[in-house]
Amino acid sequence: MEQYSSEAYIGLDVSKLRNAVAVAEGGRNGEVNRAGIVGGFHS
DSSP states (O other): OOOOOOOEEEEEEEOSSEEEEEEEESSTTOOEEEEEEEEOOOO
16 A cells, blocks of 8 residues: 655745745655745835
8 A cells, every 4th residue: 555645845945026836745855846036015
């Protein structure tokens, strides 16, 4: 029977213009998926 891990990591790359989000599965060989880009905020 195959075991599944529920461990995941969230990565944020932030700047003034936009913010990128990525999700990585736990473990040494976990797959990394780009979740998207969010536009920057203006004050």
